[in-house]
Amino acid sequence: MSIETLQSSPSSGSLYLKAALGMTPLARGRGKDVPQRTLQLENIAVDSAKLADYCRVTEFTMRDTLPPIYPNTLAFPLHMKVLTAGDFPFPAIGLVHVENTITQHRPVKTDERLTLSVRATPIAPHAKGRQFTMITEVSVGDELVQVAESTYLKRGGGDKNTAAQRPEGAGAPGELPQIAEWKLPGDLGRRYASVSGDRNPIHMYDLTAKAFGFPRAIAHGMWTKARCLAALDNRRPDAFKVHVAFRRPVLLPAKVAFAVAERGDDADQSGLDFAVRDVKKGTPHLDGTLRPL
Template structure:
């Protein structure tokens, strides 16, 4: 499998444990800790490292729990967002490496694009590769993208690009996002009202390994600047795909932009039409939490 150009390849013998990685991610919050060589956040360029994990197998119990939390039908094909969950520990391993220029705490997930070239079956074994793309200027700081790939043998079956924002001094020359064609997200027809419980972040965190404190409890979220815990962006994307599940082709690209956090507990409106969808404030359609598109690949 191809790695990032001119990168160093590190082959992992197993998936990294996310609990330990979150503890490591919190180290830059300690004054002066970012100067230590094993702590991320000292600045500089992104390391040109590709992490690889071969022979990934699906835990059927984890898959069933994930399907239930996100609203998918229980079946033998993996939701495309479930493969992101399998790649997530590699994301964390990259972002908590001592050579990484930004601390993981405080990064904002702006966008996620997944292409499923064909469905992955739960009984298939696949290989993962993860690397970062170069830092880009942004109006509110800097962004970088983590690219993940899944292959069965030599066949590329799945690809994911997660774009993260590091807040800071913005650039006037940063490229502005281009508006999508068609109706605005606020004009898409209403489909369903979703009631989200206070424990949603803990439930999703248990099956995904994403235990960022902003999702776990109101108290820990307040320590990081939020009035209450917020829903995971990737849960919200998965819930949208679950709502569209019966209409998805075997090969597709689903591209979403995360606009504003969803406070827990809460209620949000799901709207969709002709391959476009949005999650909106239930009382004000102009307040968009997520907007996205699904196109045949």
């Protein structure tokens, strides 16, 4: 596997242009499987003004350690570069982010220099299509401090024999007690886009979302996950694994319910289960589990 170290973070604007072009018949030469290469950014310093903006939109307290989901956000341009590469088997736009897991071995200090490396796993069958996982490794020097796994689904041509995967340990939707109601404003997608760089048109405006088959703009899955983690920020250990499955998209503006329950104290059972669902209908948007490592 080849490793390509980039000199600077790619601009997500031009990558979206490339992603849009990737949807046209002009695109050709797609590979059969995910290209096995790793993209890497080194010596990444966190800009505290940008971090503060991110914290305001996701409601994290700005601590001396980074929100655990933030390094994954810093790696977003690398994800886009992988997805928009000419030999990538699928067009980037139209992929559905179905699961995200972050394993944090230790908290990352705001002034640590990070190395981010991103690669995609080979295509695997899925009941509703084909899937692959983008793996982001976050290191400080030679120490691996965090691994983020984002699983994407390309709908169509699914293998019915593949059982739909249930996230490990998640309770059935609706079982968890609701603890809060969050009001998500109509411009949330644009606000999160400006702090994360993820300007996918499905999140920006109703009109641009309609072009991709959504009735209205939808919230970023990673915003929803970040908001959940912000709510649990002081209730988790330093080393942990947090898994979420994204269910139905959150159409903006929205009022959603946040549900959470603490699990028992048994070593292999402890942690938190959480969920985001529609306040009125109970439609599941996100199911998550947080476990100590």
